[in-house]
Amino acid sequence: MWIFGWKGPSGFSASSTAEEVTQGIDGSAFTAIVTGASSGIGVETTRVLALRGVHVVMAVRNADAGQNVKESILKEIPSAKIDVMELDLSSMASVRKFASQYQSSNLPLNLLINNAGVMATPFMLSQDKIELQFATNHLGHFLLTDLLLETMKRTARETNIEGRIVNVSSEGHRVAYSEGIRFDKINDESGYYTWYAYGQSKLANILHAKELARRLKVRNTVQIP
Ligand SMILES: NC(=O)c1ccc[n+]([C@@H]2O[C@H](COP(=O)([O-])OP(=O)(O)OC[C@H]3O[C@@H](n4cnc5c(N)ncnc54)[C@H](OP(=O)(O)O)[C@@H]3O)[C@@H](O)[C@H]2O)c1
Secondary structure (H helix, E strand, O other): OOOOOOOOOOOOOOOOOOOHHOOOOOOOOEEEEEEEOEEEEEHHHHHHHHOOOOEEEEEEHHHHHHHHHHHHHHHHOOOOEEEEEEEEOOOHHHHHHHHHHHHHHHHOOOOOOOOOOOOOOOOOOOOOEEEHHHHHHHHHHHHHHHHHHHHHHHHHHHHOOOEEEOOOOOOOHHEOOEEOOOOEEEEEEEEOOHHHHHHHHHHHHHHHHHHHHHHHHHOOOOOOO
């Protein structure tokens, strides 16, 4: 639980800005993917990473919106290194296409910021016939991470710099269904409640991060904070 203004061991609090926490960091050796970089937290993450010299690949489902964000950041930071690539996390085919294109680009990958999300949507199924919030917020990012993991490990080995995978979750993870994740009822419309389904998907983000951290710490190549 965060308390606004309360500083943790890092010296920062929930009210610290991205510029404050990255002050003095030279990110010019890093390449990052930010999902959902066309609005909200994703835009600010992209802007501040670019400000610190990181090469940012904006992974967005609306390429025009992504291009507009890129141009507005370039006006402020003319030296920014930003690319825009299309990614629809609610479609496994799109996630596979994105990962394949990324691998073909031969770009390194130091930071994967799994930020995109939909919140408290009415019951809908994705193209793959999976409940939309679970499909977008968790499964799309799970698959993306899995497909890009070798690229991250290779980058970490070649540069001797640990990678970072950030799953942007939410306090909403505390408000899931009473069973937590309804593995046997993910796609059931009966009993669907918009906020519980959001909380379920955000809980899955945290469990994914925890298990990845456990597995990757053993290998000591890529860590999750
Ligand atoms: N804002 C908050 O108070 C808050 C609190 C806790 C956690 N969070 C988490 O923070 C993250 C970012 O939230 P935000 O507030 O910045 O929301 P936002 O402004 O609505 O941005 C969400 C981003 O996700 C993208 N997105 C949605 N569905 C997608 C899909 N199928 N494929 C690819 N991209 C998709 C959106 O693209 P379009 O622009 O095309 O719609 C948008 O760029 C989310 O994971 C959210 O759960 C937010």
